[in-house]
Amino acid sequence: MEANVRFTHQALVEQSREGNRNAQYQLYGLYVDAMFNVAMRLLTIREDAEDIIQESFVEAFRKLDSFRFESTFGAWLKRIVINKSINHLKARRLLLSSMENEEEILDDEQEAEPDQFEIDKIKMGLAQLPEGYRQIITLYLIEGYNHVEIGEIMGITTSTSKSQYHRAKKKLIQIVNEL
Incomplete structure (x- = not known):
């Protein structure tokens, strides 16, 4: 069918x-x-x-x-x-x-809004990720591809895409928390 x-x-x-x-x-x-x-x-x-x-x-x-x-x-x-x-x-x-x-x-003493501050931290964190992690995060979270599609795009298995995504997310959280 x-x-x-x-x-x-x-x-x-x-x-x-x-x-x-x-x-x-x-x-x-x-x-x-x-x-x-x-x-x-x-x-x-x-x-x-x-x-x-x-x-x-x-x-x-x-x-x-x-x-x-x-x-x-x-x-x-x-x-x-x-x-x-x-x-x-x-x-x-x-x-x-x-x-x-x-x-x-804004005066120099005023802080940026928390949302913008967090977005900036996430952008800096993304920039610090290894390229493969950054690609997986971008394809999954920003471009909306699922793991099957990411696997096809990157020439990896679906399970590799999933595991790399979880590792990338964990690493991104670690980087952002350190900023």
Whole structure:
């Protein structure tokens, strides 16, 4: 049955490439809920996630010619959603940062807000992790990949991904606590 599902999805992708709106609508229906969940995990704001999903599907359908079936359509689309979500978060952070800078200039004696302080400590901790640990943490926590996907990306087993993630998390906590 899995081969039939894959064939059906492949046929829908091919038809969508040709501009078949019905096929595009069917692909949208198959993937919208899963992609919404991915965006919500990253963005946490429903309206932002809905916007990102719409933008992601528009981009996916516009760029279907670049899809080469090297992965599943769902994995390809998920990368688009994750990248758009991360870019949205970066843009929002920049906007919030510039708004805070305009509102008031902090005196040297004032402390940074605890949340920003913790985020900065985590960023410094991430930078101190060995590259393999940093990659696992980034793929799992920031980009939202699961351990099976991380294993495929990095050419390791799922169990290795899980154990490396737990070691990386433990090491990150140790580093952050020492900062």
